[in-house]
Amino acid sequence: MGTSLSEQVTLLTDYDATSAYSVAYHTLYANIRFDWDSERNLSHTLLFTTPADYPGRSVIAANAAIAAAQSGISTVLVDADLHPPGLQQRFSLGKTSGLSNLLARDIITPAAVRADLNQTFIPGLSLISSGTAQMEQQEASRLLAVKLPDVLTSLFQIIAETEDRSGLIIFNSPPVLTGIDAAQISTLVEQTFLVIVSGRTTRTQARRAQEQLQRAHAKLTGIIMLNA
Numbered sequence: 001m002g003t004s005l006s007e008q009v010t011l012l013t014d015y016d017a018t019s020a021y022s023v024a025y026h027t028l029y030a031n032i033r034f035d036w037d038s039e040r041n042l043s044h045t046l047l048f049t050t051p052a053d054y055p056g057r058s059v060i061a062a063n064a065a066i067a068a069a070q071s072g073i074s075t076v077l078v079d080a081d082l083h084p085p086g087l088q089q090r091f092s093l094g095k096t097s098g099l100s101n102l103l104a105r106d107i108i109t110p111a112a113v114r115a116d117l118n119q120t121f122i123p124g125l126s127l128i129s130s131g132t133a134q135m136e137q138q139e140a141s142r143l144l145a146v147k148l149p150d151v152l153t154s155l156f157q158i159i160a161e162t163e164d165r166s167g168l169i170i171f172n173s174p175p176v177l178t179g180i181d182a183a184q185i186s187t188l189v190e191q192t193f194l195v196i197v198s199g200r201t202t203r204t205q206a207r208r209a210q211e212q213l214q215r216a217h218a219k220l221t222g223i224i225m226l227n228a
Contacts (some may be wrong), residue, residue, distance in 0.1 A: 011059065011090060012066040013122065022067075026225070029067040035122050035191065035221060043159050045152070045189035047171045047218075049182040051201055051209035060195050060224075061172035069125035074167040076117065076155060079130040080148075080185055081174045083141050087128035091120045098131030099151070101141040108150040110157045117158070137179065145184050152188060176209040186218030195224045 015021045027088060033079045036044055048061040051142075065077040079087040082100050097116050102108055128151075135143070152169070160165040173182040173190060186192045192213060196206050213220050 010056075011040075012063040012070075014048075025067040029071055029104040032191065034196035043156055043167045043169065045171070045191070047173060047182070047185050047189045047192045048195060048224075049156045049173045049176050049186075049192065050175045050195045050197075051205040052092045052175050053178065054197055054200060057175075057195070058172050059090065060226075061170055062087060062090055065125055065168075065170045066122055068168050068170070069122050072161060073124070074159065074164065075125045075203060076128065076159075076167065076169045077120075077125065077167060078128045078151075078172050080144065080181065082130045082135075082181075083102060083137055083174070086130070087172060087184045088118070091118075091127055093118055093120070093127065093129065095132055096129045098129030100131030100133035100135060100140065102128075102131070102151055103140070103147050104135070105147075108147055108154060113151060114158055115152040120224065139155075141179060141181050141184070144181055148185065148188060153198040175214050177205060183212055183218065186213055186216050186220075190219060191216045193222050194220060194225055195226060197226045199227075203204045 012025055032046065036042070046064070048064060050057050058079070062077060064220055065075050069075040077087065078099060080099060086096070088094065088096055096118055102112060102116060105112060113128070118127055118129065120127050155169055159165070171185050173185050176182040176194070194213065195210060212219065
């Protein structure tokens with residue numbers, strides 16, 4: 001992608017649809033779709049992650065989700081970066097119950113997940129925020145491994161009940177090299193995209209992140225380069 005890191009802190013909706021910034025994300029989404037099965041009524045799952053922490057990195061997943069929703073597919077954006085939360089602020093939702101609250105439940109049901117689905121100001125785009133439950137990072141990682149499959153199963157059931165019976169689920173995760181969360185999520189999704197930043201991501205970071213995802217048997221579909 002030919003957009004700069006400084007632009008990445010801005011949502012796609014702040015740009016004209018014909019701008020280079022908007023076109024870059026819609027092109028990215030179109031390229032992602034090329035790898036999908038042509039069969040209708042399928043839901044798909046993606047993960048966007050980075051090797052290390054960068055300003056505005058969560059907006060990469062958000063903008064991909066916006067591009068998907070604007071292209072006509074029902075999209076759910078899941079903020080799995082629990083430390084610190086942030087995507088709900090991007091969408092002006094304030095503090096809302098979300099993923100951490102679901103992980104803290106004894107049983108995860110479609111009804112519970114549906115209650116934490118927040119419709120954004122983008123038609124066709126819902127957000128499960130990182131949530132408000134407080135937990136240590138090690139405990140959060142353990143619960144992600146144990147309970148995130150149940151969250152996904154519930155989301156698939158919810159999507160199956162919609163009129164078009166298909167959709168897209170996009171995860172935003174912590175950086176790969178800060179813990180095991182990104183690698184754990186990568187085992188549950190169809191496609192993982194590693195985002196590196198020219199001039200900020202070192203070759204060592206990129207290589208280590210790629211190796212960590214490969215050890216987790218992630219389907220690393222592509223590497224996205226941003227200009228610093």
